[in-house]
Amino acid sequence: MPIQPQREGETAAAVTTGAPGREAARGGSIAAVARRAGVSVATVSRVLNGHANVRPATRERVLAEIETSGYRVNELARNLRTAESRLLLTMVPDFGNPFYAEIVRGIDSVARQHGYFMLLCDTGADAGRERSYFDLLRxxxxxxxxxLDPATVQHANQQASRDGSAAADGQNAALPxxxxxxxxxxxxxxxxxIDNFGAARDAVRHLISRGRRRIGLINSDDHYLYAQQRRDGYLAALAESGIEAHEAWRVNVNSLDYDAGAQGAEQLMQRRRGSSAPVPDAIFAVSDTLAxxxxxxxxxxxxxxxxxxxxVGFDDIALAAQIDPPLTTIAQPMRxxxxxxxxxxxxxxxxxxxxxxxxxxxxxxVVRQSG
Structure with a gap:
C-alpha cells in the first residue's frame, strides 16, 4: 500500500530523522519537505512511493530536500498500519563478481530513499535457493x-511456461x-x-576497424539470453564486414570468473597450434572478468x-582500467x-x-590499450 501522507497538523511522531539535530534545524515532517520543495504533500507521497506521474525535475527536487532534511518514514508505525515488510530482495548469482557491486549500490540507494531495506541474496544459480527467495514473496x-541472476530468470521463464503463472497477454507476472x-x-x-546485441556488435566492429580479421569469441553458457545476444552481435559484425566466422574460434565457458577466461584463451590459442591455420589476432570476451x-x-x-x-571485454568494472594493458571494453551503466x-x-x-x-x-x- 502507498505511504499515507502526514497531515499538516500532525506531530513528528510518525517520522524519524537521519541525524538527531537536523529535525529542529530543518523540520522532518512530510509537510515540511513539501513546503521547502515547493510542492504538495501528495507529490512528496508519490515520489516516496515511486509513482511515475511526477516530472523528473520535481522528483529530483523532492529527493534532494528529503536527503537534506534527513526525513525518514517511521518503519514500525507504517508497517503496523499497512502490513508491509519494507524489505526488497536483490538476488545475485555470485558475490565475488565485481560487476554486481555497483548495481547493488544503485538498488540500495533508491530503496533507502523510499524507506525500504534491501536484503542481498546469494542464489548461486541454484534452483532450490531461488525457490526459497520467491517463497518469501509468496x-x-x-x-x-x-x-540479477540469469539462471533465475531462465528458471522463472520455464516455470511460467509450464504453469501459466505469467499472464498470457504479456502483462506483469503474478509475483512482484x-x-x-x-x-x-x-x-x-x-x-x-542494455542492447546486448548492439553492444557486442560495436565491440567487434571496433576490432575490425583496428585491422583485426581473425576474431575469437569467449562466451558464457549460451542458453542464457544475454550470451545468445552477444554471440549474435559478434556474428553480425563479422558478416557485415564479409569476415568468415570460424566455429573453431568460439569457446563457451561455464562461469564468468578469471580462471575461466584464462582457460578459454589457452584453449582458443592452442586449438590450431602446430597446424598451418592461423590463430585469432583478437578476442572478444563477454565479460570483463573473463577478459x-x-x-x-x-x-x-x-x-x-x-x-x-x-x-576487448564487456561491463567496464573498476579493474578494467587497472590491469596491464588497460582493457578496452563495453561500459554498462551499472549504477x-x-x-x-x-x-x-x-x-x-x-x-x-x-x-x-x-x-x-x-x-x-571505452577504448584503452588492450585492443
Whole structure:
C-alpha cells in the first residue's frame, strides 16, 4: 500500500530523522519537505512511493530536500498500519563478481530513499535457493525482488511456461519482481538492461576497424539470453564486414570468473597450434572478468596483448582500467541499472495492476590499450 501522507497538523511522531539535530534545524515532517520543495504533500507521497506521474525535475527536487532534511518514514508505525515488510530482495548469482557491486549500490540507494531495506541474496544459480527467495514473496515476508541472476530468470521463464503463472497477454507476472540485466520481454516481468546485441556488435566492429580479421569469441553458457545476444552481435559484425566466422574460434565457458577466461584463451590459442591455420589476432570476451583472465592466460602462454592478440571485454568494472594493458571494453551503466530496477519495482508495488514497461539503457565503447 502507498505511504499515507502526514497531515499538516500532525506531530513528528510518525517520522524519524537521519541525524538527531537536523529535525529542529530543518523540520522532518512530510509537510515540511513539501513546503521547502515547493510542492504538495501528495507529490512528496508519490515520489516516496515511486509513482511515475511526477516530472523528473520535481522528483529530483523532492529527493534532494528529503536527503537534506534527513526525513525518514517511521518503519514500525507504517508497517503496523499497512502490513508491509519494507524489505526488497536483490538476488545475485555470485558475490565475488565485481560487476554486481555497483548495481547493488544503485538498488540500495533508491530503496533507502523510499524507506525500504534491501536484503542481498546469494542464489548461486541454484534452483532450490531461488525457490526459497520467491517463497518469501509468496508469504509476504518481503515486498518485492530484483533479480540479477540469469539462471533465475531462465528458471522463472520455464516455470511460467509450464504453469501459466505469467499472464498470457504479456502483462506483469503474478509475483512482484523485476529482472535486471538478464531479461525476456515475453515474460511480462518489468526489466532493465542494455542492447546486448548492439553492444557486442560495436565491440567487434571496433576490432575490425583496428585491422583485426581473425576474431575469437569467449562466451558464457549460451542458453542464457544475454550470451545468445552477444554471440549474435559478434556474428553480425563479422558478416557485415564479409569476415568468415570460424566455429573453431568460439569457446563457451561455464562461469564468468578469471580462471575461466584464462582457460578459454589457452584453449582458443592452442586449438590450431602446430597446424598451418592461423590463430585469432583478437578476442572478444563477454565479460570483463573473463577478459582479464584472457589477458593473463595469453601472457602465460607467450602471447603479447595487443601486439599479437587484441582483447576487448564487456561491463567496464573498476579493474578494467587497472590491469596491464588497460582493457578496452563495453561500459554498462551499472549504477543506473540498479537505480532503474529499484524504481521499476517501487512503481509496480505502488500499483500492482499497472503495466510497467521495460527499459533499455545506453552502453558505450571505452577504448584503452588492450585492443
Amino acid at each position: 508469504r509476504h515476508r518481503a515486498d518485492g525482488a530484483i533479480c 519482481w523485476v529482472a535486471c540485466c538478464e531479461f525476456d520481454p515475453a515474460m511480462g516481468v518489468p526489466y532493465v538492461g 582479464v583472465g584472457v589477458v593473463n592466460g595469453l601472457r602465460a602462454t607467450g602471447w603479447a596483448v595487443p601486439d599479437d592478440v587484441a582483447v 543506473e541499472l540498479g537505480e532503474t530496477a529499484a524504481r521499476l519495482l517501487l512503481r509496480r508495488l505502488a500499483d500492482p495492476q499497472a503495466s510497467v514497461a521495460g527499459v533499455l539503457l545506453p552502453h558505450r565503447l
